[in-house]
Amino acid sequence: MGGGIAAYKACEVLRGLTETGHDVRVVPTEAALNFVGAATFEALSGHPVHTGVFTEVPEVQHVRIGKEADLVLVVPATANLLAKAAHGLADDLLTNTLLTARCPIAFFPAMHTEMWEHPATRDNVALLRSRGLVVTEPAAGRLTGKDTGKGRLADPADIVDLARLLLAQPDALRRDLEGVRIVVSAGGTREPLDPVRYLGNRSSGKQGYALARVAAQRGAEVTLVAGHTVTLPDPAGVVVQHISTAEELRQAMHMAAKTADVVVMAAAVADFRPAEFAASKIKKSDDHPDPTITLERNADILVELVSNRTPGQVIVGFAAETGDAQGSVLDHGRAKLKRKSSDLLVVNAVGDGKAFGMEDNGGWLLAADGTERSIPFGAKAQLAASVWDAVVGFLKDRASLDRGK
Numbered sequence: 001m002g003g004g005i006a007a008y009k010a011c012e013v014l015r016g017l018t019e020t021g022h023d024v025r026v027v028p029t030e031a032a033l034n035f036v037g038a039a040t041f042e043a044l045s046g047h048p049v050h051t052g053v054f055t056e057v058p059e060v061q062h063v064r065i066g067k068e069a070d071l072v073l074v075v076p077a078t079a080n081l082l083a084k085a086a087h088g089l090a091d092d093l094l095t096n097t098l099l100t101a102r103c104p105i106a107f108f109p110a111m112h113t114e115m116w117e118h119p120a121t122r123d124n125v126a127l128l129r130s131r132g133l134v135v136t137e138p139a140a141g142r143l144t145g146k147d148t149g150k151g152r153l154a155d156p157a158d159i160v161d162l163a164r165l166l167l168a169q170p171d172a173l174r175r176d177l178e179g180v181r182i183v184v185s186a187g188g189t190r191e192p193l194d195p196v197r198y199l200g201n202r203s204s205g206k207q208g209y210a211l212a213r214v215a216a217q218r219g220a221e222v223t224l225v226a227g228h229t230v231t232l233p234d235p236a237g238v239v240v241q242h243i244s245t246a247e248e249l250r251q252a253m254h255m256a257a258k259t260a261d262v263v264v265m266a267a268a269v270a271d272f273r274p275a276e277f278a279a280s281k282i283k284k285s286d287d288h289p290d291p292t293i294t295l296e297r298n299a300d301i302l303v304e305l306v307s308n309r310t311p312g313q314v315i316v317g318f319a320a321e322t323g324d325a326q327g328s329v330l331d332h333g334r335a336k337l338k339r340k341s342s343d344l345l346v347v348n349a350v351g352d353g354k355a356f357g358m359e360d361n362g363g364w365l366l367a368a369d370g371t372e373r374s375i376p377f378g379a380k381a382q383l384a385a386s387v388w389d390a391v392v393g394f395l396k397d398r399a400s401l402d403r404g405k
């Protein structure tokens with residue numbers, strides 16, 4: 001942990017990791033302890049906390065901690081720490097650990113925009129990435145003082161999600177989507193009935209946000225068209241456009257899709273909207289019969305996007321299914337892929353407390369060419385990584401087809 005004001009957020013990351021069953025050793029720099037005391041980290045991790053190599057010398061801690069770790073997270077990574085790591089400087093326990101670790105190492109930067117954009121930092125980040133280390137994009141937003149900009153530490157829950165992904169799949173954040181323009185929709189739409197009421201759904205938005213977050217960390221230029229969610233923070237490195245109704249989502253998706261290489265419809269779109277919007281609140285009355293709500297059909301955005309696709313564009317749909325007397329979750333998914341004609345369809349089982357609002361997800365990835373892959377249950381970032389692996393496959397196939405023309 002580096003010495004930046006965001007060090008206090010590392011406590012939440014630590015909590016999130018220990019609560020998901022991980023054993024965490026905290027190695028702060030001296031500067032980090034100016035922001036959060038060692039006792040806090042010791043209490044939360046259950047391990048002693050040291051900053052130098054001259055405590056517990058017989059244990060050779062700087063070698064042991066690095067060798068024993070399955071993953072090293074640097075939260076927050078200051079400009080100074082990135083510079084030291086890039087050049088192999090080792091003057092404390094943390095920087096020594098970075099040199100002895102043979103597991104994946106991921107840096108979560110936090111610094112002022114000027115420092116993040118400085119050519120020295122850019123070069124250090126590029127050097128670390130070229131060695132296969134993960135340096136994530138910071139978020140944009142409020143910085144230490146009144147200023148705002150790029151350089152804010154990613155949200156702690158998002159860091160935990162990415163850490164779980166790296167533990168399951170160490171190369172999941174390789175930068176294989178660099179230069180790829182992606183638009184992802186997420187969350188639920190709301191169809192207004194009167195000024196205080198709407199028809200909505202239970203989508204939390206977490207899966208769509210995880211897709212956007214992982215794509216941005218793999219180097220893509222990501223636009224997230226976000227409906228209603230369980231108030232999720234904007235993912236780091238992503239441009240977010242907020243919408244409310246299915247019609248607003250439709251317009252935003254058509255606009256963004258014009259320049260996108262990949263389009264993912266993870267939003268839970270209302271299939272129907274009230275045919276009429278009451279300009280004032282609908283009142284109950286003993287003098288009139290209770291109102292009947294007439295619904296009309298919203299456009300199927302995914303189908304429209306598929307029929308308007310630009311050459312080479314990859315389109316991914318989602319299907320949340322419960323299974324019924326007519327067929328299993330997978331049967332419904334296969335039928336939906338045919339109906340929607342997207343390149344890929346991610347099929348999830350929902351209901352019975354599964355998927356909606358939960359941290360974990362699993363399912364199947366069905367491709368238009370008939371290939372089917374099951375995605376094991378895991379962090380939503382893991383499902384996201386499997387989707388991007390498949391998308392990268394499509395993009396490569398299409399690029400080689402283009403070259404062959």
Ligand code: CTP
Binds near residue numbers: 265301302
């Ligand atoms: N979708 C869409 N526009 C709609 C409805 C759905 O673009 N009006 C997209 C979703 O974002 C998702 C896919 O279509 O990618 C499947 O959504 P789903 O709600 O499962 O399917 P429906 O077409 O609504 O079919 P049904 O409700 O009959 O299962």
